[in-house]
Amino acid sequence: DAMVIQNPRYQVTQFGKPVTLSCSQTLNHNVMYWYQQKSSQAPKLLFHYYDKDFNNEADTPDNFQSRRPNTSFCFLDIRSPGLGDAAMYLCATSSHTRDTQYFGPGTRLTVL
Amino acid sequence: DQQVKQNSPSLSVQEGRISILNCDYTNSMFDYFLWYKKYPAEGPTFLISISSIKDKNEDGRFTVFLNKSAKHLSLHIVPSQPGDSAVYFCAASEPTSGTYKYIFGTGTRLKVLA
Numbered sequence: 001d002a003m004v005i006q007n008p009r010y011q012v013t014q015f016g017k018p019v020t021l022s023c024s025q026t027l028n029h030n031v032m033y034w035y036q037q038k039s040s041q042a043p044k045l046l047f048h049y050y051d052k053d054f055n056n057e058a059d060t061p062d063n064f065q066s067r068r069p070n071t072s073f074c075f076l077d078i079r080s081p082g083l084g085d086a087a088m089y090l091c092a093t094s095s096h097t098r099d100t101q102y103f104g105p106g107t108r109l110t111v112l
Numbered sequence: 113d114q115q116v117k118q119n120s121p122s123l124s125v126q127e128g129r130i131s132i133l134n135c136d137y138t139n140s141m142f143d144y145f146l147w148y149k150k151y152p153a154e155g156p157t158f159l160i161s162i163s164s165i166k167d168k169n170e171d172g173r174f175t176v177f178l179n180k181s182a183k184h185l186s187l188h189i190v191p192s193q194p195g196d197s198a199v200y201f202c203a204a205s206e207p208t209s210g211t212y213k214y215i216f217g218t219g220t221r222l223k224v225l226a
Contacts, residue, residue, distance in 0.1 A: 004155070035216075042116070042216040043156075043201070050211065090155055097212040098205070100146065103155030 003027070004104035006091050012110045013081050021076040021107045023091030031097055032074040034066060035090040037106075043090055049074060050097065078109075086111045115139045116204050118217035126225050131189040133220050135202030138183065142204035144212075147176060147187050150199045150219070159200070160187070192224045 005024045013019040023032065031050050035043040047056045049068045063085070065077040078085055088108050092101040117136045125131045135145075143164040148156035162169040162176045162185065169176050175188045189196055202217040 006155075040121070040218060042114070042218045044216075045213065055211065092155070098144070100158045100161070101214065103148075103157070105153065105155045 004091060004093055004102050006089075006104035006107050008107060009105060010108050010110070012112065013078075014112050015083065016080045019078050019081055019109065021078075021089050021091075021109070023074045023076070023104055024072050025093045025102075026072070027093055027095075027102060028071060029093035029095050029102070030071075031094045032068060033092040033094075033101065034064075034074070034076050035092065037088045037090060038086075046076070048097070081109070081111045083111050085109065113138075114218075115142075116202055116215045116217040118200075118202055118220050120220050121218070122221040122223070124223045124225060125192045127194055128191045131187075131192045131196065131222055131224065133187040133189075133200050133202075133222065135185045135187075135217055136183060137185075137204050139204070139206060139215075140183070141206045142215075143207070144205040145176070145178060145185050146203045146205070146214070147174075148201040148203060148216075149196075150201065156201055189222075192222075194224045194226050197222055197224045 007022045033048040034046045037043040046060045067075045088106045090106045091104040094101045146161040147159040149159045150156040160174045178185045199219045199221045201219045203214045205212050205214050
């Protein structure tokens with residue numbers, strides 16, 4: 001089945017220790033997104049790639065970076081995680097920004 | 113400021129009855145709306161959508177109604193089943209700088225009682 005895969009499902013890191021979250025897709029979609037969702041809050045878009053074009057949201061902290069080395073993979077790098085970065089991180093894909101987004105299961109990040 | 117609001121954090125409904133989940137929005141530029149369903153430990157999955165040129169879209173047991181003048185949409189599930197128990201997110205899309213962006217609500221947790 002075509003799908004969106006996120007690894008790891010659970011990630012524990014220490015305050016200030018860089019961490020990388022991974023997303024891969026078999027849908028061959030052009031667009032890949034990263035969302036941050038904190039408890040009882042709406043998923044918040046951090047950035048998205050349309051092919052190789054990177055689109056950063058204005059309020060995404062500089063601490064968050066992303067890489068998309070090829071169509072299938074996208075990475076979220078948190079350079080110096082703070083306690084406030086503990087959240088569920090959702091990856092999604094779509095064929096076009098207008099189209100339905102398909103989500104992965106998420107990575108729950110804990111910062112100690 | 114939250115542009116998409118789901119004011120009911122939770123809803124309980126008896127099996128077989130109608131579930132009505134509500135969503136309000138503030139941005140009149142939103143022109144496409146979606147509902148997603150999320151089970152625990154899974155990502156949100158697309159359920160149903162509606163364009164701003166329509167006021168109703170139906171797919172099996174699920175119907176979405178859009179009232180543009182009130183900036184309100186609702187999702188009706190009839191009849192409700194225990195397997196419908198999940199968190200439901202409303203999302204709205206606006207065209208921006210040649211692309212589209214979705215804004216999500218905070219979700220409503222639906223519990224269907226057997």
